[in-house]
Amino acid sequence: MLKIKDLHARVDGKDILKGLTLEVAAGEVHAIMGPNGAGKSTLAQVLAGREGYEIVSGSVEYLGQDLLELAPEERAREGVFLAFQYPVEIPGVNNVYLLKAALNAIRKHRGEDELDAYAFMKIVREKMKLMQMDPSFLNRGVNEGFSGGEKKRNEILQMAVLEPKLALLDETDSGLDIDAMKVVAEGVNSLRSPERAIVMVTHYQRLLDHIVPDVVHVLADGRIVKSGDRSLALELEERGYDWLQKAVGT
Amino acid sequence: MATNEHELEHLVSRKYKHGFFTEIEADTVPPGLNEDVIRFISAKKNEPEWMTEWRLKAYRHWLTMPEPKWAHVHYPPIDFQAISYYSAPKRPEDAPKSLDEVDPKLLETYDKLGIPLHERARLAGVAVDAVFDSVSVTTTFKEKLAEAGVIFCSFSEAVQEHPELVRRYLGSVVPARDNFYAALNSAVFTDGSFVYIPKGVRCPMELSTYFRINAANTGQFERTLIVADEGSHVSYLEGCTAPMRDENQLHAAVVELVALKDAEIKYSTVQNWYPGDEEGRGGIYNFVTKRGDCRGANSKISWTQVETGSAITWKYPSCILRGDNSVGEFYSVAVANNLQQADTGTKMIHIGRNTRSTIISKGISAGRAQNAYRGLVRVLPTAEGARNFTQCDSLLIGDRCGAHTFPYIEARNPSAQIEHEATTSKIGEDQLFYCLQRGLSEEDAVNMIVNGFCKEVFRELPMEFAVEAQALLNVSLEGAVG
Ligand SMILES: Nc1ncnc2c1ncn2[C@@H]1O[C@H](COP(=O)(O)OP(=O)(O)OP(=O)(O)O)[C@@H](O)[C@H]1O
Ligand SMILES: [Mg+2]
Numbered sequence: 001m002l003k004i005k006d007l008h009a010r011v012d013g014k015d016i017l018k019g020l021t022l023e024v025a026a027g028e029v030h031a032i033m034g035p036n037g038a039g040k041s042t043l044a045q046v047l048a049g050r051e052g053y054e055i056v057s058g059s060v061e062y063l064g065q066d067l068l069e070l071a072p073e074e075r076a077r078e079g080v081f082l083a084f085q086y087p088v089e090i091p092g093v094n095n096v097y098l099l100k101a102a103l104n105a106i107r108k109h110r111g112e113d114e115l116d117a118y119a120f121m122k123i124v125r126e127k128m129k130l131m132q133m134d135p136s137f138l139n140r141g142v143n144e145g146f147s148g149g150e151k152k153r154n155e156i157l158q159m160a161v162l163e164p165k166l167a168l169l170d171e172t173d174s175g176l177d178i179d180a181m182k183v184v185a186e187g188v189n190s191l192r193s194p195e196r197a198i199v200m201v202t203h204y205q206r207l208l209d210h211i212v213p214d215v216v217h218v219l220a221d222g223r224i225v226k227s228g229d230r231s232l233a234l235e236l237e238e239r240g241y242d243w244l245q246k247a248v249g250t
Numbered sequence: 251m252a253t254n255e256h257e258l259e260h261l262v263s264r265k266y267k268h269g270f271f272t273e274i275e276a277d278t279v280p281p282g283l284n285e286d287v288i289r290f291i292s293a294k295k296n297e298p299e300w301m302t303e304w305r306l307k308a309y310r311h312w313l314t315m316p317e318p319k320w321a322h323v324h325y326p327p328i329d330f331q332a333i334s335y336y337s338a339p340k341r342p343e344d345a346p347k348s349l350d351e352v353d354p355k356l357l358e359t360y361d362k363l364g365i366p367l368h369e370r371a372r373l374a375g376v377a378v379d380a381v382f383d384s385v386s387v388t389t390t391f392k393e394k395l396a397e398a399g400v401i402f403c404s405f406s407e408a409v410q411e412h413p414e415l416v417r418r419y420l421g422s423v424v425p426a427r428d429n430f431y432a433a434l435n436s437a438v439f440t441d442g443s444f445v446y447i448p449k450g451v452r453c454p455m456e457l458s459t460y461f462r463i464n465a466a467n468t469g470q471f472e473r474t475l476i477v478a479d480e481g482s483h484v485s486y487l488e489g490c491t492a493p494m495r496d497e498n499q500l501h502a503a504v505v506e507l508v509a510l511k512d513a514e515i516k517y518s519t520v521q522n523w524y525p526g527d528e529e530g531r532g533g534i535y536n537f538v539t540k541r542g543d544c545r546g547a548n549s550k551i552s553w554t555q556v557e558t559g560s561a562i563t564w565k566y567p568s569c570i571l572r573g574d575n576s577v578g579e580f581y582s583v584a585v586a587n588n589l590q591q592a593d594t595g596t597k598m599i600h601i602g603r604n605t606r607s608t609i610i611s612k613g614i615s616a617g618r619a620q621n622a623y624r625g626l627v628r629v630l631p632t633a634e635g636a637r638n639f640t641q642c643d644s645l646l647i648g649d650r651c652g653a654h655t656f657p658y659i660e661a662r663n664p665s666a667q668i669e670h671e672a673t674t675s676k677i678g679e680d681q682l683f684y685c686l687q688r689g690l691s692e693e694d695a696v697n698m699i700v701n702g703f704c705k706e707v708f709r710e711l712p713m714e715f716a717v718e719a720q721a722l723l724n725v726s727l728e729g730a731v732g
Binding site: 048075081082097098109158 | 680681684686687688689690691692694699701702704706
C-alpha cells in the first residue's frame, strides 16, 4: 500500500529525513517509535502533504500512485488520514459541519452521492457512541476549548467517520487518561481491516497492549534504524534508544 | 407655496434661456454643482420651499467645509464639479432587454450566489416589466402595511404625502452640517426610503428596499429616514448581496433612525458595491453617514452590517443613546480584498442613564487590502451607570494585507463600565492544512474558517439574509488564498 524509498526531506534548510525507507502493506498495523526530534511528525506531515517541507530525493508510492505528486486534499480524498499530534482549533466552525464537508468531499471524489443531513447524522451518532463522546461536542467549534484528551478523541472520531485507507496517527495516545486510551484503541481497532493500513507514532509501549502492531520500527535521526515485532517495543521500554543509536553509528 | 414653486420654475427656466441647460435633455443637468443645480433638483421633485431652503443651507455650509482626510484610506482627489447631480431614472428603452445582453461575468456571480432567475434580471437592470411582474407581490405587501398603518415609501413621495413628518425628523439625527459628505448629501440627495411606524405597532414584516419600486434608481446620494414611534418595532433590510455596479463612483448616503420611547429599530445591511477590478480600477467610493437616535427611554437601535464591496468604504453607523435605559448595538463584518480599503466602525454616545451598548466588529483583509476599525465610545457626565462592551477581531488572509484598530474611549462619568477586547489573527496555515487534510478544497476551507470567524455577526441577521451573506462572503474572497 505504502512504499517509501530513501526519502530525504528538509525544513528551513535543515535536513530532517535522511534516507527513510519503509513499506506498509494493506491490513497491517505499524508502530513507529523513536526519540524526540527524530523526525516522526515530519514523516507524517510529509506524507500528508504539508507545505514547507522540501523533498530532496526519494519516492513515496501509495496504492500505485506517486503520493508526492498529489495535493494535500487529493491525498485525503484518496484515503490518507492524519490524526495530528496537535489538532488545531477553528473557532466558530461547527465540529459536525467540518466533518460533513469532509465526508462529502471524499464521497464526491469517489463518485458517491453526497449524504443528506439525516444519513450523515446517523453515521456520526454511531461513531460518537463508539468513541464515548457526548453529542454536545458536535455543535462546538472544531477543537475549540477542547481538553488535550478530547482533541485526540475527536481526531479518532473523524477517522472513524471518514474511514481512510491509510491512517497516520501521530502520538494519538499522548495526553490520554487510561480509560480514554482504551476508548481510542477500541476506535482504532474497529477500523482494522484487510484493506486498511495504520501507522501509529507513539512513545509508549502501553498503547501497543491495546492496539497490537504487526511491525515496530525505530526512527532515529531521520531514518528507520531498526524494525521488529512487538517485542522490540518491550526492549525499547527497558533499554531506551541509546544502544540503538550507538549500534548504527549515528 | 404656489408662488414659490412658480418662482422656482421661473428661475430654472431662466437658466434654460441663458443656455445653461440647452445642450442636454431636460431631465439631466451637466456636471457641476451650484445653487441653480440644487434648485433644479428641488423643482424637479416638486418640493416645498422649506425643503429647497434646507438643501441650499446645507450647500452653503458644505462650501465652507474641508474634505475629511483622516480616514485610513487613500484615493485620488474627487472633483465635485465633474459629477452630474441629477439624472432622471433610466428609461426602459435604455436598459438591457433581456439577460442575454448582460455581462456574462455578472451572471456567473449571480449563479454562484444562488440568486433566483427572475431576480437576476432585476438586479442586472433589465427593464423590469419586460421580464417579470412584481406588481402582485408588491400590492399584497402594501396592503398589509397599510392595514397596520405603517408608512413605507420613497423619500420623494414622503415629502409630498407626509411633509409634516419629514419636516419634523429630517436632519434631526444627522444635521445637514454634520460632516462633509452629509452636507453634500443634504444639498443634492435625490431619493431614498421613508418609514414611519405608528405608536405601538409591530411592523408585520421585514421592510426591505427590495419591495420599494424604483429602489434601484435612488442614485448616488441616497437619503433614508426611519421613525419608530413609541412602543413600535421594525426590522429594515438594506441592500442586496448581488454585486451592484454603478457608473457613479462616489456614493454618499445618509441614513437617519429615530426610536422614540420603548421603540426598537433593527437595521441590517448587506452591501456589495462593485469593488473595482484587481487593481482597484472603477470601484465605488462609499462614504456613508448612518446614525440612530434612541430618543426615548428604553428604546433600542441595532445595526448589523456585512460589507464586502466598494473600492473605498468610509462608514460609521452610530447610536446616540439619549433615552434612559436605551440600548445601542453594532454588529459588523467588513471584508476587504485585493486593493479595497475599508475604514468602518461605530460611535456609541451615552447620554441617558443606564444606557448600554455592544459593539462586535469583525474585519477580514485579504490580498493587499487595508481594513481599519475606528470606534468611539463616549460616556457623558449624565450617563450614570452606562455600560459598553466592544469586541473587535481582525482576520488576515495572506501577508500583504493589513488590519488597524483605532478605539477611542471617553468616559466622563465615573460609574461607566467599558470593556474592550481586540484580537488579530491570521488564517493559520495550520487551520488551512487541517481542513485540506480532511479533504476540503482550499476555497471551501477558507470559506469555512471565515464564516466561523463571522458567526457572532451572522447570527444577528434575519435568516434568509444570513444565508445570502455567507454565500456573498465566499464569493468575495474567491482567490484570496493561493
Ligand atoms: N520549521 C522548522 N525549522 C527548523 N527545524 C524544524 C522545523 N520543523 C521541525 N524541525 C525540526 O525537525 C526535527 C524533527 O521534528 P519532528 O517534529 O518530526 O520530531 P518528532 O520525531 O515528531 O519528535 P517528538 O517525539 O518530540 O514529537 C526537530 O529537531 C525539529 O526541531
Ligand atoms: Mg512528533
